Amino acid sequence: MSGLQIVAFLSGLAGLGASLAATVSNEWRATSRASSVITATWVLQGLWNNCAGNAIGALHCRPHHTILQLAGYIQVCRGLMIAAVCLGFFGSIFALIGMKCTKIGGSDQNKAKIACLAGVCFILSGLSSLSTCSLYAHRITSEFFDPMYMAQKYELGAALFIGWAGSVLCILGGIMFCVSIAGSFSKSHSQRSYFYKSTVSHMTPLPKGPKPAPPYSSSSRNQHFDRNEYV
Incomplete structure (x- = not known):
């Protein structure tokens, strides 16, 4: 299962890189060429x-100078993407510790638990990125197909597709991590059951029935006769 864990780690790491690239990208949405007068x-x-x-290739960018005046969905998308990047980062750290091919992490059972935690972090990271990109894309498409919306219409940007790809890679990596530890827990359970059976088989059964009476010693016999002599 170490090969599966390596593939899962590479998948999760690639998903983390894609999520980070989508977070810092400026191309979440672009103006529609169909509705633009100056193409x-x-x-x-x-x-x-x-x-x-x-x-001609000139690009001028202006950051959002305010937070309170931003639209609510942009603030939600910011928080979810930051959470996705953080979860993917911690998932990568836990994956390095919990993989079988590394020398840290303790016993195999402890490494399996850490690998499971890494898988959960990758899955949560992928779900956060997936929900963010889907929310942003829904806002773009709803404005684009709304005939009453008279402002500038936008199309889906490249960052959304990068975020979707990264979320899928993170989810796949997390699932593979969770699947790879199934053999470790079943192996430890079989070892415990074998140890229990071997211990029971080597135990000597206790004899059943009433306990035998203690032997009648000569000293007790002498004491009995001594008492009768004085009667």
């Missing part, structure tokens, strides 16, 4: 910056 310029928006570019 030589476009606007990109991310969780942290608003950028404007043109056909």
Whole structure:
């Protein structure tokens, strides 16, 4: 199962990198070329910056200077992506400790528990990233297909697809980690049952029935006769 754990670690690490790249990216949504009058310029928006570019390659970005005036869904997406990156980071640390090919972590049973914790962290990281990208994409599509929405319409940016790919990799890595430790727990359970059976088989059974009476010693016989002599 060590090979499966290596694949799971690489998958989770790649998912963490994709989630981090999507978090810092400025291309969560881009202006729609179909509704734009000037096709030589476009606007990109991310969780942290608003950028404007043109056909000659110039790109100017302006960060969000305020937090209280931001839309609620952007603040939620920020928090979820930060949580996804943190969970993926801790999952990678736990995975290095809990993998069978490493020399740290203690016994095999302790390493299996740590590997299971790493798998849970990767799964939660993937779910956080997946929910963030889906929420942001739902907002873009609802505005794009709303005929009453008169403001600038946007399309899905590249960061959303990177985030979706990273979330899938994190979830797959977490599932593989959880599957890889199943053999360790079953092996330890079989060893405990074998030890119990061997201990029971080597125990000598106690004799059943009433205990035999103690032998009648000569000293007690002499005491009995001595008492009768005085009668």
